[in-house]
Amino acid sequence: MELIETISHETHVKPDFIKAILQLHAEGCTIPFMTRYRKEKIGLSNEFVVKQIISRHEELKMLSKKQKEVLQKLTDAGELSEGLKKYIQTATNEYELEELEQSFQPRAKGPQITLTRTALKPLIEIILKQENITVPLEALASNYVNEPSGLVSPDKVIEGLRKILAEELLRTPSLRTDIKNIYWSEALFQCSKTTEKDISSKFSEFDHFAKPAKDITPHQFLTIQTGVRQKQLKFTVTADDQTVLERLFARRISTQEPTIRFLLENVYSELYHEPFKNNLDAYVVKKLWRRAESVTIDSAAHTLQSTLALPAFGPQPVWTALYLPGDKKCLLATLDAQGQVTSHQDLSLAETDKPKSLEILSGLLLANRPALVIMAKRDHIREAWEAFKNLFKEINQSVPLIIAETSLPEICAKTKDAEKEFANEQLRFIVSLGRFVRDPLSEIIKADVLSLPLNPHQRIINKDALRKELDLVIETAVNKLGIDINHAPLSLLQHVSGLDPKAAQAIIDHRTQNGPFRNRTELLGVKGLTPKHFFLAGGFLIIPDSENLLDRTLIHPEHYDLVNAMAGKLGKTLSELFAQPESFRELPIKEFEGPETSLESLRLIIGEFRAPAKDPRADYEVLEPDPTIKSLDDLKPKMVLRGRVINLASFGAFVDIGVEQLALLHKSALSESRDAPPPPTIKLGRVLNFEVLEVDKDKKRIQVGFPVFKRREPPPDDKKNDQRETTDDPPTLKLPPTLKLRWTG
Template sequence: MSEYIKVDLFKLAASKLNLKKENIKTTVELLDAGNTVPFIARYRKEMTGSLDEEEIRNIEEKIDYLRRLNERKNDVAAAADKQDKLDEEILNKLKKADTLQEVEDLYRPFKVKKQTKAAKAIEKGLKPLADLIFNQEKNAAEIKALAQEQLDPEKELKNIEDVLSGAEDIIAGEISDDAELRKKLRDFVFKTAKITSEQKNEDEEGKYQDYYEFKESINKIPPHRILALNRGENEDILRVKVEVDDDRAVEMIYNLYEFDNRKSGTFEHLVNGVDYAYKRLIFPSLEREVRNHLTEKAEEKAVNNFSTNLKSLLMQPPLEDQRVLAVDPAFRTGCKLAALAEDGQLLDTGAIYPHPPVNKQGEAAEMVAKLVKKHEIDIIVIGNGTASRETETFIAELIKSGMDVEYTIVSEAGASVYSASKLARKEFPDLDVSIRGAISIGRRIQDPLAELVKIDPKSLGVGMYQHDISQKRLEKALNEVVIDAVNHVGVEINTASAALLTYVAGISSNNAEKIIEHRSQNGEFKERKELLDVYGFGPKTYEQAAGFIRLNSKEDPFAITPIHPESYRAAEKILENINYIAADIRDKEKLNQVREKLNNIDLVKIATDLEIGLPTAKDIVASLKQPGRDPRDSMPAPIFRKDILKIEDIKSGMIFKGKVRNIVDFGAFVDIGLKQDGLLHISEMSQMYVSDPFEIVEIGQNIEVKVLDVDQKRGRISLTLKF
């Protein structure tokens, strides 16, 4: 197909993203060559100008859109050319169009129309008459006489009204197809429209009572209200509409075409055509655009919130060298117990029934004490589901009676999803579903990242309205968050599960299974390059994955760092420069000496001498200074308790140390040790105005909050940071 419009996509993307054209071009070439985002961000900094993962994905998304936009422009140009209607004016309009919607507006006149009223009227030969009315060139009598000449019962033109109605349909169709008019009306609607809702059907739970008589500017309405309106509409409880000043919109049409009610006696036909064009053809499509736009923005915000929360959750620090007794609480079916070693290996299981209707508290206390002593348990971890606080009370009483442990409560969101999954059945084929759930609860505090990657991110309970947004979009965004988190931390290949390995750059689920299989048959990996011995692991996969794989190995000293094998020689040269060797970074005493000397080297000279980029030289040196560093170590640790709080004990003005559990548009939910998390409303986060809660807090953060208000009846606690 002929290319009518040629565009420098990289230059255009650079102007849209405010990035350098050459960096965008190189990044796209790397992506097109099959390189992964984490690999490009970490190991191709010289080529991209040190773009991070988010910037690279923005480039990928923008280039994809611009490619589709340019392809569609050429499709439209070809359609116009086929009809011998392509001219410089249309080409220029296509070149200037910034969005697919604008291109579709320009395509409307060339679109093959089959069943529209206007198309049928044109087939009946009424176009010349419609043009005369549109141009206001004839008076009423002349138009009537011309209409009389068009009478033809075979064409369903039995009277003058049929003829004039057909001409009005043609006028309406031409007005509706006018791209310039649509752009003006679109701008007007998007600047002035309001979204309204009213009750349509019975709302038994009263969930949508705030929206029974609702109206708000589309430019001011917050994202979570849009999603609430959409849900109410989908549940057939609300009737949602877009409202504009119709009179002003219609006046804009008259002004654009310079229709004059004093100019001829045919103005009434123009009124009918304009009215039909606006009310039946133009506004409904603009209303859909507005709703789609609002939903798109709301989904974008919801997905961003979800992603930010998930990242914070995944990046919580592991609990090292601690033995855990995990408790999955329940009433009737009993609390399931799982004792876990420091590395998460299952040591023991059990079940206790301290709550109604069984009430065997004595036996339960005896079993917990026995497991704690037998396995030298350091921490008891309680899931936050049904019977959580009752179980917490039970455990707190045991600690008071002399059991030397602490406890903490963790979110068990997704534990039941994991416990019933194929992965859980494969890991623990002989265990009951509820015991698997307890294991998941315990492991997610020992190594949150390694455990939580086994669960669908949508099931982890961070975010809002997850079922009201595009599942494909949400899944893609959350998957990217997990990928970035896993590769940022790195994966110990000799202990990692297949679920964790699957998120390493370049490694497929099949590759991950083959790694596990190779490990079980040949023993532990001793060098990164042994990955090439894994069936199906080619040079490209190795290139992408190697830098994110970790090994604590004498044979491959750099494998404990993010230094890529392709940079091993450069790393060795840097160490030789200060009279050390690779093995020295594994020796704690020598490592301190290495750090001192590395602090004084000339990075620019090193990069020049070794013919590597300065960003790579900086990364190598940083890795040599802190081999084995876990970036999660800088995150806040869990809060451990020995006693329980009750809502009856809480008074306004009290100050507590709490952990942020979830963040939404209107604030954050904070665990201060009660059955229900307290709400830290966005208005209580700072003395200054806060537009986004994420500016102030993040999931997993430990914060001091003051109790603002206590509603014991509803079990609600309002918190503030303003003290």
């Protein structure tokens, strides 16, 4: 129970909820299952809070085990004081206990030292209390001369006092804490290059670098560590010993009696140099590592979360093309509504080959008309885009044609499964690009999560801890969707709550041999799947064309009877409720609330009638390049253009506004002022209006901000006519609304 109270204090989650989370976890329930279907037990905790609670509980169990080991070790050695016992029992992590073990020195043993220790115990207590000491040390020591104890003179008393005082102070936990805190605040982190030769430009700022260790940012620290691994940089951690000791004396010595003060200063100084100082540099580096790893893991997780939430174009047929400027042709692949490749061929964009190209294009349109054509962003892409657009005009066809960034599809195209599907590297790439635009999440999770460019320092931090956090992000994102069990691939199914690769493959094998699933209960007949698999995964797997309308939603099968009872109370059929979800306003919802169904759970169930298996991702906005903006030469300050947010960084965001170079939206542009409304939320994939602020043609840099809103004074005769003038958005292509399924392949 003490562990639960500790976690409750740290997380501000009620102990009963924590206890329920740990109990459900022990029973094998997954985090997505808990957060969606057990809200009545765990409260409103989200996936990351639940993960934090489970992880912290494991850490505290390991800590508790370590505490018992150290306590027993010191007890057996006869070294356990009340102060040490309290320090060990209140330690918050294993690092503190490891440092204690490393710096701890056992007391000297033997009959003579034992007699000396006993004889000097009262004097030790007086010195440590530092209260009302008015006589010099030698005079005080003369009162403890004791020949049987070996204390034959005041000098011998002082000599014994120094040794035993050092032993006692070494067992004072607060001294250990004081020294570490002072050293941390005084430590200087210095870095320089390892050779006289030039080093990489990314490390150049760290040659002759010096900064207080506490002020080193995680980015700086990990950049230096990268340089150290590449043998281009070296670093040291130092502190001015005299400054550290002066601060230590000021904190721990209160007596004004000169000889007593001199004694204490000497003992503290000796302890500082041995054993504490040996571990202090390592302590600072460890602390910097822990802080940097924590920040980097959080940053990578946030980036992955944003990436998996990218808008999806949806299950519609698309074409995808890669322009090869040397040959003036495109490698073109056509994908059907399920994302399967129906054809691939070269399409010439040369003027001399136009008749043949128009013939090929007309045939492809008849066979598989796309809702969108996607061109990979490469060199000379604007001339290719114009040529392709003109081919469509020649045959009087209008198909939206966009240019897409390619960094993530390039990674996804290098997986083993992609190589098995297509041997040709360029074909793999454009197929991955098309699938990425259709459904970024489903394409991204095919790649090893550690291969994704989520943070510049992810390669040098603890990979196990990073993967664990990123796996939860993927699991959370996947299970917020309704996964179509009849079309989802192995890469997606294996991330569904309660399923592993073996269970996911069993589902695929069953549907291959027996055809599509007609209802959720057929999952119970899959060889290799247990009732536990069905229990944990059943609610997240949807069947969009099932006769049982509830199988099309994220309502768990265990709640079907409850839903039917709610329908009966309203005197409606399920079909009528899906058609008229407003009928639930008449439901006395409190009657259905109970220990197994909280009000929040009931609201989630009712929400599925309003929007069955609603995709939480934003709708994909098709954004074609502005025909008048082809390069940097066409950009002018104060221009307002539509752009898509491509990447997020600590200093702002990068935006694609239709030219080869990405534009920088600096974080300073996100601040609010009295003359402008709050800036829009910046999310990956979002399309917004951007104003060109600066164009540096020499450095090929573009800086953008948001269009300025200037308040206009109302006319004198109409004080109510107070409005803001803005630049109208340029026209964008509006696609007809389409039925958006959760995932179809």
